[in-house]
Amino acid sequence: MAKVKGDIIIDIEKCKGCELCIEACPQDSLERSRQVNNKGYLYIVKVLDNCTGCTNCALVCPEGGITVYRKTETGKKQIAKIDNVTQDMNIEVNE
Amino acid sequence: MNERALIDDEHYEHTLRAEHTEIIDRENIVYEKPGTLIDIDMHYCPGCGHGVVHRLIAEVIDEMEIQSEVIGVAPVGCSVLAYNYLNIDMSEAAHGRASAAATGIKRVMPEKYVFSYQGDGDLAAIGTGETIHTCNRGENILFLFINNGIYGMTGGQMAPTTLEGMKSTTSPFGRDVATMGAPLKITELIAQLPGTYYVTRQSVHTANNVRKAKKAIRKGFEYQKLNKGTCFIEIVSNCPSNWKMTPIESNHWLNDNMLPFYPLGDIKVPKNGGK
Numbered sequence: 001m002a003k004v005k006g007d008i009i010i011d012i013e014k015c016k017g018c019e020l021c022i023e024a025c026p027q028d029s030l031e032r033s034r035q036v037n038n039k040g041y042l043y044i045v046k047v048l049d050n051c052t053g054c055t056n057c058a059l060v061c062p063e064g065g066i067t068v069y070r071k072t073e074t075g076k077k078q079i080a081k082i083d084n085v086t087q088d089m090n091i092e093v094n095e
Numbered sequence: 096m097n098e099r100a101l102i103d104d105e106h107y108e109h110t111l112r113a114e115h116t117e118i119i120d121r122e123n124i125v126y127e128k129p130g131t132l133i134d135i136d137m138h139y140c141p142g143c144g145h146g147v148v149h150r151l152i153a154e155v156i157d158e159m160e161i162q163s164e165v166i167g168v169a170p171v172g173c174s175v176l177a178y179n180y181l182n183i184d185m186s187e188a189a190h191g192r193a194s195a196a197a198t199g200i201k202r203v204m205p206e207k208y209v210f211s212y213q214g215d216g217d218l219a220a221i222g223t224g225e226t227i228h229t230c231n232r233g234e235n236i237l238f239l240f241i242n243n244g245i246y247g248m249t250g251g252q253m254a255p256t257t258l259e260g261m262k263s264t265t266s267p268f269g270r271d272v273a274t275m276g277a278p279l280k281i282t283e284l285i286a287q288l289p290g291t292y293y294v295t296r297q298s299v300h301t302a303n304n305v306r307k308a309k310k311a312i313r314k315g316f317e318y319q320k321l322n323k324g325t326c327f328i329e330i331v332s333n334c335p336s337n338w339k340m341t342p343i344e345s346n347h348w349l350n351d352n353m354l355p356f357y358p359l360g361d362i363k364v365p366k367n368g369g370k
Contacts, residue, residue: 007118018142018335018342024302041141055126056302062146063137068126069118
């Protein structure tokens with residue numbers, strides 16, 4: 001199985017500390033900070049290194065302050081590509 | 096929470112200074128703030144659903160590449176400053192009259208995508224007449240209706256959509272149906288009108304619902320090119336400040352109380368799938 005590794009960057013000056021991202025994170029890797037930002041809110045930081053890049057935190061963030069990165073490390077070479085599954089399916093097989 | 100408290104200060108400081116790995120790279124971005132959303136701080140309270148909806152509109156506009164062809168109409172209410180956050184042409188309308196202003200804009204410029212962004216006090220109380228007649232005429236505009244069951248901007252007064260028994264500053268003992276009337280399901284009401292083409296109710300309180308809401312907004316913009324009628328998208332949202340709750344509590348309250356009365360899902364869909 002391909003190993004998926006993700007990471008996020010939180011814009012702490014935009015953060016208002018609503019903690020919706022903590023609730024949304026399936027990996028529980030977010031935590032409230034102990035310092036305040038310039039607005040006076042306890043911003044959110046990522047404290048555990050188990051992010052999978054699922055984008056749930058960014059989707060629920062009302063401030064749009066989270067950028068999500070994801071990298072899939074595939075062990076095997078890609079041999080086929082399937083796209084446009086919802087309409088006419090298109091399969092390319094690499095020789 | 097107890098387990099989280101065990102993270103010691105040293106580890107915590109370390110994570111704050113953690114160096115970015117090779118994952119942080121432009122080519123690995125899977126989600127970032129859409130370009131149409133202007134990069135300034137919003138005035139909304141922490142945890143408010145307006146910010147999410149603004150971002151979804153910006154994402155849909157970016158995906159469809161129609162930034163120069165969209166005209167929005169801002170209402171009176173919490174989202175009165177929506178034009179500060181969306182980098183598109185926007186107009187401001189008098190209280191409740193956003194649908195009337197949007198009608199005029201669409202009739203003068205029928206090739207543009209026109210949407211009105213309204214709250215429940217604006218669309219369902221003071222602008223009920225405009226809303227119903229715009230939908231009855233079947234103007235080709237998109238309504239984005241944010242329903243949080245309360246007047247947010249003016250300090251939490253009772254709105255037509257306030258739930259039965261729900262406390263607000265003008266119904267301090269809870270909404271009494273005998274004297275104040277029952278909550279108004281305006282979305283079901285206008286779905287019966289022949290002019291409407293696509294009517295749906297979504298919410299943005301979990302990540303899954305955000306994905307569904309984005310699909311609905313995209314459909315609403317796409318259907319405008321068909322000239323078949325009004326699209327109406329209600330988004331059930333929260334109001335942590337005036338519900339006197341934390342943002343997480345307000346989302347749980349929304350899930351337990353608002354959604355049973357305002358069930359999510361499509362109310363009126365095009366018969367041929369919008370072709």
